[in-house]
Amino acid sequence: MRVPRRVRALDPQQLGAYFVLMEVSSILRHAVEQHLRADGDLSYVQFQILAGLSGSATGSQRMTALADSVVYSRSGLTYQADLLEARGLISRSPAPDDERSIIVNITEAGRALVSRVLPGHVEVVSRLLLEPLSRKDLEVLTRLLAPVRDHMRTTPPRSAAPRRRNKAAPDG
Amino acid sequence: MRVPRRVRALDPQQLGAYFVLMEVSSILRHAVEQHLRADGDLSYVQFQILAGLSGSATGSQRMTALADSVVYSRSGLTYQADLLEARGLISRSPAPDDERSIIVNITEAGRALVSRVLPGHVEVVSRLLLEPLSRKDLEVLTRLLAPVRDHMRTTPPRSAAPRRRNKAAPDG
DNA sequence: TATTGTTATACTCTATAACTATA
DNA sequence: TATAGTTATAGAGTATAACAATA
Incomplete structure (x- = not known):
């Protein structure tokens, strides 16, 4: 089993790109998490849920869509939804068209909390990530990473449990 | 308190760069963690410790240096060191010059495990991150992110507990 | 039979504070 | 008094598997 052919070690350039990406994102995420916790008592995932809902046109989404x-x-x-609901930041109601599904709605309190937390969030991201980057840099960075993101989204996890709703191909 | 001046919302370009960076690094980290766990029963942090030690000339480092x-x-x-030591992957011994300090050494078993896990690790990184990027892309990506990393390393966490060995300025 | 979502459970990781020992 | 590291403890987050209800 596990026959990884052609796995030469990474050269310094590849290693460098990998390391710097991981370090930058780790520090940024850590800083963002600390801010969200301090300012809104939110985890990063909770913020993602609220922000995603508040950004959507209807303010609602299916549980599965959120999980994905x-x-x-x-x-x-x-x-996470239990926690958010207990705080009155979201509400859950059955979907009209499919009674198995649950529609998650952001409440007014949820929107208010997002609004309250957003400035500090923006401030952290701006200070840590954006400050050393020019507009041109941002454009180039996005142009480089967007294909990687698309590639990752379509690349199967291979030996991992499938993240979406596929049938599980046993392994490999 | 908390007077964040000039926190306009991020424009689409800034948001895009931020989001794509976070998504790419999240997926990559998740995939890497799954591999390390499956292949070597290691957490990402444990792997970082071992890889850092095995990369150092002496195979050893102070606890504080590792923590930082x-x-x-x-x-x-x-x-984490307790876990690694219990598995015989590192050993700890008092530092000769400062008896408060502890020197962490990687063992032969530790090196062996790193060697065993590395090919799969490289494979995951190559497949997910490196594949869609040309050599030129890698160079540019590193050139963009290296200053961000340096900036982050020197930027104080502000409202967070200092990561290094500073005195804690109460807040703000 | 497959899918949606929840529950029960177990486990890993992380952080804070108190503590010991050395500088 | 400050620093290095450990310990005790508590809490958050995640995943797996079993489950209920619907498609």
Whole structure:
């Protein structure tokens, strides 16, 4: 099993790109998480859920759609949704067209919290990530990473449990 | 308190760069973590510790140096070091010049595990991150992110507990 | 039979504070 | 008094598997 052919070590350039990406994103995420916790008592995932809902036209989404976009397991989303609902930041109601599904709605309190937290969030991102980058840099960075994102979205996890609703091909 | 001046919302270009960076790094980290767990029963932090040690000339480092480079709290590093030591992957011995300090050494078993896990690690990184990027892209990406990393390293967390060994300025 | 979502559960990781020992 | 590291403890987050209800 596990026959990884052609796995030469990474050369310094490849290693460098990988490392700097991981370090930058780690520090940024850590800083963002600290701010969200301090300022709104929110985890990053919770903020993603609220922000995603408040950004959507209807302010609502199916649980599965949320799980796919935000979190890696359904039970994890249920856990987070329970917390958000207990705080009155979202509400859940059955979907009219498919009674198995649950529609998650952001409440006024949820929108208010997002609005309250957003400035600080923006401030952290601006200070840490955006400050050293010119407009041109941002454009180039996005142009480089967007294909990687698309590639990642379509590349199957291979030995991992499928993130979407596929049947599980046993392994490999 | 908390007077964030000039926090306009991010424009689409800034948002796009931020989002794509976070999504790419999240997926990559998740995939890497799954591989390390499946292939070597290692967390990402544990791998970082081992890889850092095996990369260093002496195969050893002080606990504090490791904590600074890898983890955000000292107790967190102690926890991970306990696990690694229990598996015989590292050893700890008092530093000769400063008896408060502990020198962490990677063992032969530790090096062996890194060697065993590395090909799969490289494979995951190559497949997910590197594949859609040309050599030129890698160079540009690193050139863009390296200053961000340096900026982040020197930017104080502001409202967060200092990551290094500074005195804690109460807040703000 | 497959899918949506929840529940029960177990486990990993992280952080804070108190503590010991050395500088 | 400050620093290095450990310990005790508590809490958050995640995943797996079993489950209920609907398609």
